[in-house]
Amino acid sequence: MRVHGQKRIKFYLNSSHITTASMPLSTLKYTNGEVTVVWKPDTCIHSKICWTELREVFDPFKKPWINMDGGTTERIIEQVRKCPSGALSYFMNNDGDDAK
C-alpha cells in the first residue's frame, strides 16, 4: 500500500488487530529552478494543511503530487513554512542543498 508515495506494510498482530509500519523512503525533491521543495514522506503527519491551502501546488491526487508550476516561489515558500511536521522544507537553488 502506498500513501503519498510512502510504502506501508501491514502487520497482523492477531485476528482483530491490524497495524502498519512505514518503510523509510528516500527524500523527494521538486524544483522550479529557483527553489527546491524537499518532502520527507516518513515525517508527514497528513495534516492536509499544504493541500487544503495551496491545492494548485500540493495535490495528493495527482502525480507528481507537488506541482512547482502551480504557484510563485514566494507563495510556495510561505506554504512550506506552515508544515507542522517538518516533512516539507525548501532551499533556494542558489544557496545549494541547505534545506530550511
Ligand code: SF4
Ligand atoms: S503540511 Fe506537511 S504534514 Fe501536513 S500534509 Fe503537507 S507535508 Fe504532510
